[in-house]
Amino acid sequence: MSKHKNIPFFIPHSGCKNNCTFCSQTKITGFCLPYDDMLEEAKRLKATVEEALKYAGDSEMQIAFFGGSFTGIEPDRMELLLKTAFEYVKTGSVAGIRLSTRPDYISDDILTSLKKYGVTHIELGLQSTDDAVLEATERGHNREVCFTNAKKIVENGFYLAGQMMIGLPCSTLEKEIITAKDIVAMGATAVRIYPTVVFEGTKLYEQCLNGEYVPITNEEAVERSLACLKVFREADVEVLRIGLHSSEEMKNAPMGANHPAIGELVYGAEAYEKIVKAIGDGDTKGKVLKVYCDDKSVSIVSGVKACNKKRLTEEYGFKRIKIFKNGKDSQIKVLIEAEE
Numbered sequence: 001m002s003k004h005k006n007i008p009f010f011i012p013h014s015g016c017k018n019n020c021t022f023c024s025q026t027k028i029t030g031f032c033l034p035y036d037d038m039l040e041e042a043k044r045l046k047a048t049v050e051e052a053l054k055y056a057g058d059s060e061m062q063i064a065f066f067g068g069s070f071t072g073i074e075p076d077r078m079e080l081l082l083k084t085a086f087e088y089v090k091t092g093s094v095a096g097i098r099l100s101t102r103p104d105y106i107s108d109d110i111l112t113s114l115k116k117y118g119v120t121h122i123e124l125g126l127q128s129t130d131d132a133v134l135e136a137t138e139r140g141h142n143r144e145v146c147f148t149n150a151k152k153i154v155e156n157g158f159y160l161a162g163q164m165m166i167g168l169p170c171s172t173l174e175k176e177i178i179t180a181k182d183i184v185a186m187g188a189t190a191v192r193i194y195p196t197v198v199f200e201g202t203k204l205y206e207q208c209l210n211g212e213y214v215p216i217t218n219e220e221a222v223e224r225s226l227a228c229l230k231v232f233r234e235a236d237v238e239v240l241r242i243g244l245h246s247s248e249e250m251k252n253a254p255m256g257a258n259h260p261a262i263g264e265l266v267y268g269a270e271a272y273e274k275i276v277k278a279i280g281d282g283d284t285k286g287k288v289l290k291v292y293c294d295d296k297s298v299s300i301v302s303g304v305k306a307c308n309k310k311r312l313t314e315e316y317g318f319k320r321i322k323i324f325k326n327g328k329d330s331q332i333k334v335l336i337e338a339e340e
């Protein structure tokens with residue numbers, strides 16, 4: 001099977017008239033792209049796609065409009081970008097188009113237009129399905145809008161991906177598990193989980209300073225993201241990403257789940273639980289633990305800075321721990337031996 005690859009094209013904060021308390025994107029209020037700049041942007045899109053296609057190999061390519069609320073940008077601009085992208089869908093050089101947007105920027109007319117231009121995947125920034133959380137973060141829409149428009153997306157034949165956040169104001173582990181279950185119930189085939197990071201200049205940052213909001217720690221973020229990850233694993237919903245991409249801004253984020261490898265920490269914690277389950281209650285002191293995992297998961301199983309290995313040594317008294325690649329077998333298996 002050929003690999004899937006996105007050709008990302010960023011539309012920074014364009015299209016969003018909102019002001020969520022946690023959002024760090026630069027505001028461009030009243031901004032409307034002049035026609036010449038729209039043409040320039042479409043040219044840039046073409047150049048980006050053509051450059052990416054040179055290195056596509058046997059990968060299945062998809063043009064991905066990320067970074068803002070795509071369906072909130074000016075209709076002319078949206079149409080020009082979609083038309084430009086659709087040329088590559090028509091010739092078969094890309095398999096489809098994906099975009100991200102807000103739940104309240106979806107309507108029947110918008111979906112008709114997206115379908116006409118070959119959009120296949122829609123990512124909805126839901127963040128939470130809890131009304132108190134949506135209100136506290138000034139999302140500008142309620143739970144009902146999340147459900148109504150997610151349903152429209154699925155009923156119109158698009159793939160739905162949900163984006164949710166961990167540790168927002170008024171949120172709890174229980175509310176996050178409900179949000180994860182809601183995303184499954186909406187019919188999403190994929191999801192991104194973003195533990196809350198507090199950026200300077202946001203309202204959330206002010207709320208931290210004046211004590212209205214207590215930022216989530218990295219440890220809490222791992223525990224709560226893992227609980228949601230389990231919901232998605234159980235329902236066979238693909239987890240596309242946990243945690244924001246690293247950036248200068250992320251490096252300088254003063255509070256919240258700002259660990260640069262938060263996703264790896266979550267996957268590492270998941271692997272740790274599986275290893276512990278496989279070890280069972282037998283005698284482990286002074287023995288050798290051999291862990292077998294799929295080829296790509298060795299560093300996840302070992303944990304960030306080998307934290308899983310250290311923890312297993314401390315908690316179970318193993319003399320040595322060795323991790324072996326086991327091809328494509330995604331099951332974690334263990335063998336406990338007296339000596340090597």
Ligand code: SF4
Nearest residue numbers: 016018019020023102
């Ligand atoms: S909807 Fe997205 S882009 Fe708009 S303010 Fe909220 S987080 Fe930022």
